[in-house]
Amino acid sequence: MTPVLVACSHGTSSPDGRAAISAVVDRVRVLLGGVRVEPAFVDVQTPEVDDVVQSLGDAASVVVPLLLSTGFHTNVDIARAVREARGTCVATPALGPHPLLADLLARRIESFSPREGDAVVLAAAGSTNPAAAVDVAAMAELLSERIRVPVSTGFAAGAGVRIGDAVEQARAGGAQRVIAASYVLAPGFFADLIASAGADIVTEPLAPDDAVAAVVVDRYRAAVGALL
Known part of the structure; x- marks a missing residue:
């Protein structure tokens, strides 16, 4: 079964910020066709990444951080969710550098x-x-x-x-x-x-430019290739 992509962003209270990230996730769904894509967050918004990964049960998943650099959220929050997953679960590097x-x-x-x-x-x-x-x-x-x-x-x-x-x-x-x-x-x-x-x-923030979704897809495909 094709692994689920868990698109994990920081979360924000900004309506414009939420719309930008949602647009990226929607574009990723289009680019990947039939792949299931689930949004998740490490702060401010829900569902939290731990809950999303747990909800997948035994299904394989790839957590792609919608974060630009390595940091606390990749090394602690996302790493914990991956470690405690019931199914096969891996996390990709952050989106940047790319x-x-x-x-x-x-x-x-x-x-x-x-x-x-x-x-x-x-x-x-x-x-x-x-x-x-x-x-x-x-x-x-x-x-x-x-x-x-x-x-x-x-x-x-x-x-x-x-x-x-x-x-x-x-x-x-x-x-x-x-x-x-x-x-x-x-x-x-x-x-x-x-x-x-x-x-x-x-300059404007990077999202929702299609290049951001393309990097998410690149990270996901590389992780799936390593799993298979």
């Missing part, structure tokens, strides 16, 4: 016609887990290969340079215009923090 997401970010930035004298701050939510910063750095490297202006990183929370400080550092380094590339999935708390961090231009 070339398709780098392509999407590059398109968003290119829409503002970046020019000499500009700088980009890849603006991420952040985490206390050092692995998250490693993931964001890898994403910044992928992005820097696709655009012609310098790329640095900034974080809304957790370890690392705060987004507002990264913006100021870019200006202090000579940038005439700073573009904050929103490296968050959906509208909500962290997207609002990025928007208020002082950049001259702020």
Whole structure:
């Protein structure tokens, strides 16, 4: 039997954020045809990922984190749900870093016609887990290969340079215009923090662009291939 895809996002109280994530999940259903896709959450919204995995009984499942980096929710919440599943259950890596997401970010930035004298701050939510910063750095490297202006990183929370400080550092380094590339999935708390961090231009959150659904499908198919 084809494994169930459990699409596990953080959860948000933002109606726009909920709509963006729901649109991604709906697109994944279309791309995967007859595969059963169940939404799940680690915070704010229900059903919780533990409950969704348990409800599947002995059915095989693949939990795909709708999260951009490794962190507490992947290493604790999702890992616990996988460990306690009754059927065969695996979790994929977080969505990022991934070339398709780098392509999407590059398109968003290119829409503002970046020019000499500009700088980009890849603006991420952040985490206390050092692995998250490693993931964001890898994403910044992928992005820097696709655009012609310098790329640095900034974080809304957790370890690392705060987004507002990264913006100021870019200006202090000579940038005439700073573009904050929103490296968050959906509208909500962290997207609002990025928007208020002082950049001259702020790109939209990644979802519900089809590229996000394509990465979910890629993660799922790779995990299914490893199971078979």
